Amino acid sequence: EPEVTQTPSHQVTQMGQEVILRCVPISNHLYFYWYRQILGQKVEFLVSFYNNEISEKSEIFDDQFSVERPDGSNFTLKIRSTKLEDSAMYFCASREGGSYEQYFGPGTRLTVT
Amino acid sequence: AQTVTQSQPEMSVQEAETVTLSCTYDTSENNYYLFWYKQPPSRQMILVIRQEAYKQQNATENRFSVNFQKAAKSFSLKISDSQLGDTAMYFCAFILGAQKLVFGQGTRLTINP
Numbered sequence: 001e002p003e004v005t006q007t008p009s010h011q012v013t014q015m016g017q018e019v020i021l022r023c024v025p026i027s028n029h030l031y032f033y034w035y036r037q038i039l040g041q042k043v044e045f046l047v048s049f050y051n052n053e054i055s056e057k058s059e060i061f062d063d064q065f066s067v068e069r070p071d072g073s074n075f076t077l078k079i080r081s082t083k084l085e086d087s088a089m090y091f092c093a094s095r096e097g098g099s100y101e102q103y104f105g106p107g108t109r110l111t112v113t
Numbered sequence: 114a115q116t117v118t119q120s121q122p123e124m125s126v127q128e129a130e131t132v133t134l135s136c137t138y139d140t141s142e143n144n145y146y147l148f149w150y151k152q153p154p155s156r157q158m159i160l161v162i163r164q165e166a167y168k169q170q171n172a173t174e175n176r177f178s179v180n181f182q183k184a185a186k187s188f189s190l191k192i193s194d195s196q197l198g199d200t201a202m203y204f205c206a207f208i209l210g211a212q213k214l215v216f217g218q219g220t221r222l223t224i225n226p
Contacts (some may be wrong), residue, residue, distance in 0.1 A: 033213065043158070043204060045213035056213060089156055093214075100146045100208055104158035 002026045004105035006092050012111045013082055021077045021108045023092030032075045033093040033102060034067065036060065043091065049075065082112045115140045117207050119217035126195055127225050133180075134190045134220045136205030143167075145209045147181065147188045152202040152219070161203070164188065192222075200224045 005024045013019050025032050034046040048055040049067055066078045075094075079086055089109050093102040116139045126132045138147070149161040164172045164181050172179050176196075180189045192199055205217040 035214070037156075042218045043206075043214075043216045045215070048213055058213075091158060093158075101148075101160060101163060102208075102214060103160070104150075106155070106157045109156075 004092055004094055004103050006090075006105035006108050008108060009106065010109045010111070012113065015084060015112055016081050019079050019082055019110065021079075021090050021092075021110070023075045023077070023094075023105055024073050025075055025092065025094030026096070026103060027073070028096055029094035029103075030097045031055075031095045031102075032067075032069070033095075034077045035091040035093065035104075037089040037091065037107075038085075039088070046077070046090075079110075082110075084112050086110060087112045115142075115207055115209060115215050117205050117215050117217035119205055119220050121220045122218070123221045123223070125223040125225060128195060128197060130195055131191060131193045132195055132222065134192075134203050134205075134222065136188045136190070136217055138186050138188065138205070138207045140186070140207065140209065142209055145207060147179075148206045148208070148214070149177070149179070149188075149190045150204045150206060150216075151199075152204060153200070158204075162190065195224045197224050197226060 007022045032049040035043050037043045047057045047061045064080045068076050089107045091107045092105040095102045118137045145166045147164045151159045151161050162174045176193045178191045202219045204219045206214045
């Protein structure tokens with residue numbers, strides 16, 4: 001069964017460093033999402049992406065964040081200068097055009113020290 | 114703005130018992146989708162069940178069923194014959210059209226042997 005994959009599973013970085021989280025959505029899906037979950041809290045929407053552009057972004061998704069689909073398979077989230085409060089689990093999700101079900105990847109645990 | 118509320122932070126039942134997790138939501142729209150996601154200790158988000166608001170019939174997936182009360186804006190999840198593997202965080206989520214998922218705070222469910 002096709003699935004969303006994410007790499008790395010865990011990334012540790014120092015405050016102020018840039019990180020890139022990578023996702024490979026399901027191949028025939030057209031809509032892509034990033035969500036964040038701070039430990040012990042609910043899952044929060046960051047950004048949605050369709051047709052090579054951002055469809056919607058939350059207040060969390062400030063100028064430090066960017067997304068890109070550099071090729072036909074990868075979908076990346078970049079944080080330019082990480083802060084301690086960026087420590088969280090980051091989930092990528094995708095869905096196909098005719099459905100509202102979003103399929104989640106296993107997540108990347110980002111730890112900022 | 115759409116909101117999702119899960120009023121039970123934690124629940125605990127014995128194996129083989131039936132348990133019901135509560136969820137309420139707030140929206141002024143008429144067409145939307147509701148989901149229950151399971152998050153085991155691995156923190157992967159797994160779709161358990163979904164309900165289309167335009168359908169009156171409650172969704173069922175094996176041991177999982179929902180009680181969807183549209184007028185009351187209530188969407189509870191019933192797990193029958195609970196198993197140890199059902200131990201997880203459960204998140205209720207709402208989506209309007211092609212937009213982002215909005216999650217509740219989650220209910221931590223423990224199934225005891």
